Amino acid sequence: MPPDSPPAEAPAPVEPHPPFEPPSLTALFLAFAKMSLAGFGGVLVWARRGIVEQHRWMTAEEFNETFALCHFLPGPNIVNLSFVFGSRFGGFAGGVAAFAGLIGPPMLIAIVLAALYARFGEIETLRRILAGVSSAAVGLLIAVVLRMMMPLVKKRDVAGMLMLMAVFVAIGVLRLPLQVVLLVTVPLSLLVTWSLHGRGS
Amino acid sequence: MNAPNQLWTLVWTFALMSLFAVGGANSAIPEMHRVAVEVHGWMSDKEFADMFAISQLSPGPNVLIVTLIGYSVAGVFGAVAATLAMCGPTAILAYYVSGLLRRSSGSRWPVIIQAALVPLSIGLMGASALILALTSDRNWVAALLTIVAAALAFATKLNPFWILAAGGLLGFAGVI
Numbered sequence: 001m002p003p004d005s006p007p008a009e010a011p012a013p014v015e016p017h018p019p020f021e022p023p024s025l026t027a028l029f030l031a032f033a034k035m036s037l038a039g040f041g042g043v044l045v046w047a048r049r050g051i052v053e054q055h056r057w058m059t060a061e062e063f064n065e066t067f068a069l070c071h072f073l074p075g076p077n078i079v080n081l082s083f084v085f086g087s088r089f090g091g092f093a094g095g096v097a098a099f100a101g102l103i104g105p106p107m108l109i110a111i112v113l114a115a116l117y118a119r120f121g122e123i124e125t126l127r128r129i130l131a132g133v134s135s136a137a138v139g140l141l142i143a144v145v146l147r148m149m150m151p152l153v154k155k156r157d158v159a160g161m162l163m164l165m166a167v168f169v170a171i172g173v174l175r176l177p178l179q180v181v182l183l184v185t186v187p188l189s190l191l192v193t194w195s196l197h198g199r200g201s
Numbered sequence: 202m203n204a205p206n207q208l209w210t211l212v213w214t215f216a217l218m219s220l221f222a223v224g225g226a227n228s229a230i231p232e233m234h235r236v237a238v239e240v241h242g243w244m245s246d247k248e249f250a251d252m253f254a255i256s257q258l259s260p261g262p263n264v265l266i267v268t269l270i271g272y273s274v275a276g277v278f279g280a281v282a283a284t285l286a287m288c289g290p291t292a293i294l295a296y297y298v299s300g301l302l303r304r305s306s307g308s309r310w311p312v313i314i315q316a317a318l319v320p321l322s323i324g325l326m327g328a329s330a331l332i333l334a335l336t337s338d339r340n341w342v343a344a345l346l347t348i349v350a351a352a353l354a355f356a357t358k359l360n361p362f363w364i365l366a367a368g369g370l371l372g373f374a375g376v377i
Contacts, residue, residue: 075291132372
């Protein structure tokens with residue numbers, strides 16, 4: 001899971017565009033399947049490694065831009081990225097190939113694990129192990145949240161911190177439905193951000 | 202409820218949820234918990250925590266917790282339906298938006314939208330952590346494990362796998 005944080009690093013030094021050789025649909029499928037299966041603890045790192053360093057399908061800068069786009073759109077970021085990336089090379093079919101590679105194989109593994117859990121989930125030992133894993137996994141999630149908060153803290157972004165707390169309380173403490181909370185906070189946050197940073201700059 | 206109905210509920214629930222999942226799968230966990238445990242009663246708190254643990258242990262994107270939820274509701278078809286519903290619509294949306302943006306590059310809007318959404322998605326992930334902590338950490342030892350894991354993951358570059366494995370080991374030993 002963890003550092004699925006937004007691409008924070010400075011834009012890479014401008015390098016010549018990688019030698020262009022559009023990957024086939026099969027190559028897209030296999031490349032994304034490989035990244036996804038390697039991607040224990042977050043696929044993003046592996047996706048960057050595979051796309052930018054290994055296959056040289058994109059420069060680091062192009063990758064960051066594509067990821068930024070997928071980060072502000074709703075839905076699982078890395079899944080969005082696979083589709084957008086695949087479609088650059090193979091149109092809609094390319095998008096589907098990359099998407100299927102990213103989702104398909106790990107989904108099969110998840111189904112096997114789900115079946116095992118349904119069959120053996122009641123076994124006391126397994127329950128204890130999973131309890132330990134889930135307590136640790138919550139800790140990992142907290143660490144991701146803290147890491148993502150650091151830029152806001154450093155910038156002393158009071159408005160951002162207030163929005164963050166408001167969402168945290170509304171969802172985490174009051175348990176309000178997601179849609180209701182977002183329908184209020186998204187426009188509000190856009191307005192605040194636009195009036196603070198957008199105008200004039 | 203009969204099987205086709207269950208499938209339809211899964212598809213509808215996750216497709217709708219994905220459109221509101223700003224900041225990715227981890228932001229949607231409170232909503233998944235609300236829907237699966239509180240609204241539909243598909244599973245207990247404990248089972249939800251287990252699924253989170255399993256999804257962290259298995260390879261691939263974190264969103265695959267919906268595969269596990271789908272399976273527990275409606276078997277293999279449920280697993281596939283829930284996964285595609287959660288991932289498909291937003292991926293296609295991203296495809297069209299990226300096409301549009303490439304034609305109007307140079308706009309400041311993507312930057313502003315992203316800056317506006319980042320605090321919201323961190324807030325959502327914080328809420329996820331809180332809800333999962335309340336469901337997972339039933340005693341002070343478990344809470345302590347969460348805190349130590351958070352500190353280690355925040356302050357060191359230790360591979361998260363070892364932190365999860367240590368948690369599993371402590372659970373196995375009966376410490377939790």
